[in-house]
Amino acid sequence: LIVSLTIGAFFTIFGLLAIDDATREHWIGSAGDELLSFELFGEDLELTTELVRVAGGLAAFSGFYFAISMLTDSTYRQEFLEELTSEMRQSFRERAKYLKLRKASA
Structure with a gap:
């Protein structure tokens, strides 16, 4: 669980910092469903439903992989x-x- 939460937090923060409006609109075809918007160091950052879903999916898969590796390796x-x-x-x-x-x- 800790592995999944850490990875999910990492990907959420990474997505907030790395993916701008233009990239997000190009990838998903819209601006996305904004959950939270704030400013950090002069940059407008938006937490979207799509970002949370992708980060959550990657975190779940990574945690599952870690658990299986732990049991088999x-x-x-x-x-x-x-x-x-x-x-x-x-x-x-x-x-x-x-x-x-x-x-x-x-």
């Missing part, structure tokens, strides 16, 4: 999941000790 699994699972195991052990001590004192 042993290198990714070792790099990202091994440390996380060992930390979770340690947390569960510590919680079990805590609960045992709490039960003994009650």
Whole structure:
């Protein structure tokens, strides 16, 4: 989820900064459905429905690809999941000790 949200935010910000009115009109044939308009460093920026939809689609696909890679590729699994699972195991052990001590004192 974090990967998808990060990628979605990146593409939304990138689209806001890189795609101007003329390019957007050339690509989609209209000015688009404006959701938000603001000025940044003297430039008018417009957040459109189309930009959000494209950024969301790319983010969803990228997150899905990352999740599949994580499950099927042993290198990714070792790099990202091994440390996380060992930390979770340690947390569960510590919680079990805590609960045992709490039960003994009650």
